[in-house]
């Protein structure tokens with residue numbers, strides 16, 4: 001197929017979620033992925049669904065995050081039923097640990113703000129923390145427990161979304177990098193890939209950290225930069241941790257298979273996909289400060305991924321003014337996994353010219 005109603009650039013979790021959502025309608029959807037589905041940040045993330053631990057302030061962005069968080073339960077069931085894949089949505093809750101006086105000060109503000117917003121948060125003292133997670137350092141001062149912040153196995157989720165879309169007729173092409181746009185005056189008519197030109201009624205940029213470098217758009221800039229995150233994983237026994245542990249220095253995400261993900265740095269180093277001595281050293285030190293017994297656990301692997309960062313750290317969602325036919329859903333920075341369900345829904349509503357469930361205006365490119 002060289003023509004489509006909607007062409008999506010990027011086979012990460014955002015592109016796959018939009019494609020899966022569009023597949024409920026009678027539209028021909030084509031997704032072009034330059035490498036393999038989910039092979040970048042979507043597959044590399046830690047999978048936390050953590051608007052509360054991430055301390056997202058009230059406003060339209062938090063509204064998107066909370067709505068998306070609610071969508072995971074039904075989405076897990078749908079994906080299991082239609083693809084057979086268990087995305088390991090685990091309602092583990094997040095324990096936000098307070099280790100210093102400054103943590104306690106910041107924590108008090110978060111607690112008051114989140115309570116005022118009607119979000120669930122509990123204040124635990126040291127004893128409660130150590131009863132729930134005896135491995136945590138005895139110097140812990142206390143914690144906040146966010147019972148509604150959870151986790152998902154992001155690599156499985158992106159695969160399941162792509163399979164759901166494909167089963168419903170989405171055409172997916174891997175190894176198909178987009179090198180530029182086909183335009184008539186300002187209107188975008190399609191894209192050029194290495195071997196082909198593809199035409200589409202609507203083109204959506206969902207290329208994560210690469211979204212700003214797809215092709216020339218006269219008068220337009222998409223100021224998305226890669227913010228590298230280094231992570232590593234340790235082998236633990238499956239029941240080592242009940243909750244995700246989160247501090248201002250690092251987070252520990254216990255996966256059902258016993259793997260413990262330790263994340264993550266935030267670095268602006270271009271597209272240098274390295275793990276560094278300094279990055280891994282800092283993560284290991286933070287993890288050991290939090291849970292001294294981790295010193296004896298085997299290291300499984302270390303890796304890095306590129307979060308799509310925007311100058312105000314909010315995503316770009318919607319049509320691109322001045323380039324009719326062109327849309328964007330990118331720049332989700334630290335929250336791409338969490339936001340995939342709601343972004344898929346809202347972008348599908350926009351592309352299908354349906355009423356939007358939530359406002360998109362605060363997320364326009366030229367805000």
Ligand code: GLY
Pocket residue numbers: 048229263264307333334335
């Ligand atoms: N969502 C956590 C991170 O980006 O490191």
